[in-house]
Amino acid sequence: MKNIEFRTATSVQGGLVVMGGVPGVASGSRVQLRDHAGRLRSGLVIRASDDAVLVEVFEGTDELDIERTWVRFLDEPFKLPLSRDIMGRVFNGSGLPRDGRPPIISADRRDVNGEPLNPAARAYPREFIQTGISAIDGMNSLTRGQKLPIFSGGGLPHNRVAAQIVRQAKLLGEEAAEFVVVFAAFGASHADARFFQESFEESGVLNKVVMFLNLADEPVIERLLTPRAALTAAEYLAFDLDYHVLVVMTDMTAYAEALREVAVLRGDVPARKGYPGYLYSDLAEIYERAGRIKNRRGSITMIPVLSMPSDDITHPIPDLTGYITEGQIVLGRELANQGVYPPVTVLPSLSRLMKDGVGKNFTREDHPHVASQLFASYAKALEVRGLAAIIGAEELSDADRRTLEFAEAFERRFIGQGEDEDRSIHETLNLAWDLLSMLPADALIRVSEDELAKYHKGAA
C-alpha cells in the first residue's frame, strides 16, 4: 500500500482532502500528497472508512486540485527520527531540518503523539529549580518535572522572562545549568524566533538546544504537529539519554487557534468561543508529557508561554491551561507600565508543586511561611492602596502608610530585578525579610514566632 499512489480525491477544501475508494487505510496514518507541480505535502488520516478517507494536509490545500493530486498512504503514524544528533539543530514543525543541514537518519523513529504515561509510573516532582528570579523562586517556585506556564499579553516581556529562566535555571548546589533545552515556537514571528536564537547563542547554550519552529506565516495545520514533535524529542532526551530537559513552548494561543481553525473545517461542534469541546483534552495531551518517571534519571520541565487574548485570564485558552498545568506565572500590564521587570503579578500567580519542593531539606526552613506572609501582606497592601486612591493617602493611619511603603518597596525591589540579575534563593529570602521588617511583627501571623525572632529586623 505504501507504494501505490491514489488519484481518487473527491473533494478538496480548507486543509482537508477526501479520498474515495481506498480500502483498509489505518486511522491516524501518515499521508504523502503530490500536487500537479510535483511538490510533496504531508498529511494525516483523521477519519477512515472503505468509501471515504478524510485527510488533513499539514501544508494546507492551496493550489491543490481534485484531478491532479496523487496520494500515498504511508501506513504508519507521524514519526520523528531521533538520535543524539538532534542537539543543536533547527527543525520545522514536522521535524524536517530548516537549518540547511542534512536530515536526521535514524532507525529510532517515534510516533509524535506519544502514549499516555501510566500515573503509577510517575515520580512526584520535588527538586527545587532556582531560576534566579525572586518573584518565581520566592513565591511561585518551579520544581523539576513541573509544567508552569507564563500567562502574558501582547507587548509584555514574556519572551525575555522565558529566556532569562533558560539562562539562569539550575538546581541548588549545581555549578551551572546542566540541562538541555527543547524550544518550540508555533505561530511565532520571525523576530521572536530570532530573539530566542540569539539569546541562546549569547549564553553559549546553542549546542544544547533543539529548536522546532513553525512561524506565523507558515501552514496553520503544521502548528498542531509542532509541540508534539518537540515533546517527542524532549522525551527521547529525558528518558532515553537521561538529560534534564527544559521545554519552552510559545505561543500556546497560536496553537489553540490553529486547532479551532481545523476543527471548524472538520465540522466539529464548537463549545466556548468557537473552540472545540476537546480543546481541554488536546492541551492536556501536550502539557501532561512533562514530568518525571520512577527509576529514570531524566525529567521534562515545561514552560509554555501563552498570550491571553485581551489580557483576559478567563478566556478558554488560559482557563483550560490553568486547569491542567501546575500553576501559572502571570505577567501584568500595570507593573510593566511602571517599568517593573519582570512584571510578575504575584497574586494570581501560583505554583502548585511549591509546597513539596521548598522549606527544610530543599531551600530554607522559613521559605513556605515567608512566601505565604508575602502574599498575605501584599494582598492587604493592595487593599489599602485601593482605599488610598479613594480617600487620599493623608487620611490613612500610620500603620496603613507603612503598609503602602511596603507594597511600593516590594514591587520595586523584590519583584523588580535586572534582566541579568541572578539571585540565589538565600538572597531572595533575605530580601523578603528586609521588606517584611518594614511591617510590625504582630502583623505577620503567617510566619512562626521563632522565625520572627530569628529574621525580623524589628523584633526584640
Place this chain on the structure above:
Amino acid sequence: MGKILEINGPLVKLELPQTVIGEQVRVGRMGLIGEVIGRDGDTALAQLYEDTTGLRPGEEAHGLGWPLSVELGPGLLGAIFDGVQRPLQAVWEQSGDRIARGVAVPSLPRDKAWHFVPDPARHGGSVLAGGDVLGSVQETESILHRILTPPLIQGELLELAPEGDYTLEEAIGRVRLADGRIEKLHLFHRWPVRTPRPFRQRDHAVAPLITGQRILDTFYPLLKGGKAAIPGPFGAGKTMLQQQIARWCNTEIVIYVGCGERGNELTDVLESMPELKDPHTGRPLMERTLLVANTSNMPVVAREASIYVGITLAEYFRDQGYDVVMVADSTSRWAEALREVAGRLGQMPVEEGYPAYLGSRLASFYERAGRVETFAGDHGSVTLIGAVSPPGGDFSEPVTSHTKEIIQTFWALSKELADARHYPSVDWLESFSGYVSSAAKWWAQAVDPNWESARAEALDLLAASEELQRIVNLVGVEALSSEQRWTLEAAGLIKEGLLQQSAIDEVDSFASPEKQYALLAALLEIYRQGMKLVKLGAPARRLIQMPLLAQARRWKSQHSSDDLAALKAKIAAIPDAFEPMLQEYTPASSAPREATP
C-alpha cells in the same frame, strides 16, 4: 463476529448484528476495548476506551456479551485503577511506563490467596439471597472485607468452604438457584457500573462527615450519605481541599476518582497516603483508600466511564456496611467527555455545546449517594463530593448550575480568597448547606449544645463585616463607629483564626470537632468581651491593639486536637485579658460615666 466499517476518533462504526447497547466489544487486531452506544440495523456504533490510531476498516470486531463491569472482591484497597478498572500498578509492571493499548490484565490479582473466614450463620441448606454476607477476609489491618453474595443470586446454599486460604479463582461455595441451576460462588463477583447496586431501603442520613476542616464541618456541614459539590476556578485550591477531605474524613473507606485531572496530583496522593495516618484509627491512610485515575491525557471515553467505576466500587463497600466517601475530581471533565462524544454523534447541543441530557445524567449520578439499609441488615453510606471546574470561574455555566440544583452542600471556592492566600478558599457567603439542622443534633450531643447558635452568631458577624467592609472601601475605616470597628476586627479574627486553615501545617491540617468548637467559642468570647467594653465606651482602637488578638490568631496551629487542655486554659483566661480595661470603663455605681458612641 463483526468488522470495522468506519473510524472517527474514539467512535467506531461496526458491522455487528445482534449486539446490545452497553455491550463490551473488542475491536481490531490490537484488541481495543469499547462499548456499544448505538444500533442501526446490522451496524453498531461503539466508543472505545483507547486511542484508535492504527485501526483499519475491515478489521474484525466482536461483542463480549456483558456490559462494562467491575470486579468486586479482596484486593481493591490501596490499589490504583484506570477509568475501566485496569490495575495501573500491574499494568506498569507488565507493559512499562507508558500505557500500551489492548493490555488485558485482570482487575484483581488472581494468584494471591486470601484468608477466608465463613460466616457461622451460613451452612449447607440455608437460604441465600443477594447481598447476604458469606464470610470475611481481613484485607488490611483496619478493614474487614465482607464477602457478599452477588445481588441477583437467590437460592439454596449447597455448600460453603471452611476457613482457609483461597484465591479468586477458587470457588468458595455453591448455590442452587430457583430454576435449579447450580452456581459457584467466589471471593469476588462482577457488577455492571451503569446500574446502581440494589439495597433494602434508603435511610435518613444522621451523622455529619467530619473532615477536620473548620469551614466545612463547623459552617457548611455535610452528612454521611449526603452529596456535595466543590466548584471553583483553577488555582482556587479545589484539589488541595479534596485531598484534605480524602485524608482526614471519618469514613472507613475513601475512593478518590481523578477524572481528567493532572497525573502528578495522583502521584502525590499515591506517594503521600501510605505515609499519613488515619487520625481516627492510627493506621496508614492507604489501607482504606482506593484510587481511580483517568488523567487528562488518557482517552476521553474511559474518562466518562471512570466516574461510574468509582461509584460502583463505593456502593460495594457500602453494601458491606461501611461508610464510604467518594471524591470525584472533576465532574466537569466527565461532562466534557460526555459533550465530546455527543458532538461526534452529531447530537443537538443545547448550552455551551453540552447535550440536552447533561442535567439528568448528573442527577442520576448524584442519586447514587445515600445512606441505606443493606440486604444484610447493616447500615452503610456513600457520600459523594464532586468537584466542578467552571470555565472562567463562572458559576452560571451549565455543569455548575445543574449540579447546584442537585446537591445539598455547596462549598464555593473563591478566586479572590485564593489570590490572597486565604485557604481553604471556601466563600462563606456563596456556600450553603442543607444539612445544618441534622448536623446540629449531632454536635449538640457529641460536642456542645450551643454549637448551632455559635455557628449562627459567627456567620452573622461575617455577614455584618461584609457590609461594613463595603463602607470602608468607600470612605475609610475612620468613618466607622467603635462598635462597627470592633465587629470588623472580630470578623477578621474569625477569618484568620478559624476559617483559614493550613493544609501543610502539621498541627493545623486536621482539627477535631472539639478543637473546632473550642476555637469558635473562644473567638466569639473575645468578640463579646470586647463588645461589652465598646458599649461601655472603650474605643475600638485600644481593643485592636490588645496582644490577645494576635495570639488568638495563632492558637489553631499551636494546639493539636489531641492536646486541648492548654488551649482550654488560654480560653479560660480570655476574660482576664479584658479585666483591666473593664475596671477602667465600668461606671462607678455612684456616678455612672456616660458611654460615648
